Amino acid sequence: MKYLFFFFGILFTLNAVRAQEAYVFTEQIDLETTPVISQGRTGTCWSFSTSSFLESEIIRLTGKNIDLSEMYTVRNTYPKKAENFVMRQGKAQFSEGGLAHDVLNSVREYGLVPQEAFSGLFASETNHNHAEMVAVLEAMVKTYVDNPGRKLSKNWTKAVDAVLDVYLGKNTTQFMFEGKQYTPASFREMTKINPDAYETITSFTQAPFYSSFILNIPDNWSNGSMHNVPLDEMMETINNALQKGFTVELDCDVSERTFSAKDGVAVVPKDSENNIKALQGIYPEMVVTQEYRQDEFENYDTTDDHLMHITGMLKDQKGTTYYKVKNSWGTDDTKIANDGYVYFSEAYMRLKAISIMVHKDAIPKNIAKKLKL
Incomplete structure (x- = not known):
């Protein structure tokens, strides 16, 4: 009998080891983008990620590799x-946060500039730190609301x-780039970026599918509208974009224990007991339905935390699909x-994807037709 227990003990151990099989990723799609940089001590991921997205668009449209100024957009927003x-x-949000459409709104009104024309840093600075600036601005706007005079x-x-x-520098109106003078x-015209060519897509059931609505999340301070589609069609749009050579801007929740920049993965284990172990090895994942997604959002378990940039697709050794997502926390x-x-x-x-932004040509034709685009 003890040999039988020994046999089952070995079998159990082998299964446990197999369950913790380390990730082995194979890239399926890897689209061209600019290097990963750090947003520093700021809450401006919305500008860093969307600028990265536009940089990839400029590569796609012109072949030029240009480092755009994130802080020019922040300064004008x-x-x-x-x-x-x-x-x-x-009675409104005033914080460092924002969404991708805030960048497009700035591009439309104020244009684009390269990093070398407006860095938002002074000569002695190498990293962005907006803590003091934000505290000063918040105190100012609250004083104006109180209206003591x-x-x-x-x-x-x-x-x-x-x-x-004082903190970011005076706005630039003219500059030289590659030997030419620009405003x-x-x-913006040289880069061929057309702000009206991009659409934001989400998937929630509080609004009719194939309609546009304002998603009520804290960082949507500018009340930007989004196209609402079923979850499967939002995922289809991401896949179609990547397969056709378009990168994707992403607003998502990274507050989960199963998101780890240190381990480089973000997963949803079927059994929550595996949340930490699943950061190093493969465990079965949850089947995420439209209903479960909605419940997590309405319970505040899925929140609008961070914006990032999807640049590719991978598979692990089990055939599970993963998305290569560019962060702005440095390297x-x-x-x-x-x-x-x-x-x-x-x-x-x-x-955990709150919404995505894509070029309108990246949206599958059947979905674009339903959205009347």
Whole structure:
């Protein structure tokens, strides 16, 4: 009998080892993009990720590899946030956060500039740190809402601009790039970026499918509309885009224990007891339905945390699909794997992707037709 127990003990051990089989990834699609950089001590992932997305678009459209200025967009967006907060008497979001459409709105109104024309850093600085600037701006806009003088100064917007000038630098209107002089508008034209060519897609049941609606999440301070489609069709859009050579902008939840930049993976184990172990080895994953996704969102278990950039697709040795997602937390930290990329399992993407942005030509024709695009 003891030999029988010994046999089953070995079998159990082998199964446990097999269940913890380390990930082996094979790239299926790897689209061209610019190097991973760090957003530093800022909450401006929305600008870093969407700028990366536009950089890949510029490569696709022109063949040019251009490092865009994230801080030019941030510099031009803060006054909009301040005005929104003050005119709504403080009943609005004023924070570092934002969404991809905020970048496109800035590109439409203020154009684009390269990093070398506006870095948002001064000579002695090498990393972005907005902690003090944000504290000052928040104190200012809250004071304007409180209106201690009983009459709001007509120059309050100039005061906000002055603070941004101090911390980020004065806005640029003309600059040289590769031996030519540009304005932000003419530079945008050179890159062939058309802000109206991009669509935001989401999947939630509080609004009718194939309609547009304003998703009520904190960072949607500018009330941007999104196209609503069934979950399977949102995933189909991601896959179709990557297969056709288009990268994808992503708004997602990275607050889960099963998201790890250190391990370079994001997964949704079927058994929560495997949450930590599944960061190093393969475990069965949950089947994510539309209903479960909705419940997690409405319970605040899925929240709008972070924006990233999908640049490719992989498979593990079991044939499971993963998405190669470019982060903006840098690469030189020992706690960051995959050179700054995180591999999202299909289950994680289905559950934790809040929305995506793609070029309209990347949307499958049958879905575009339903959306009347």
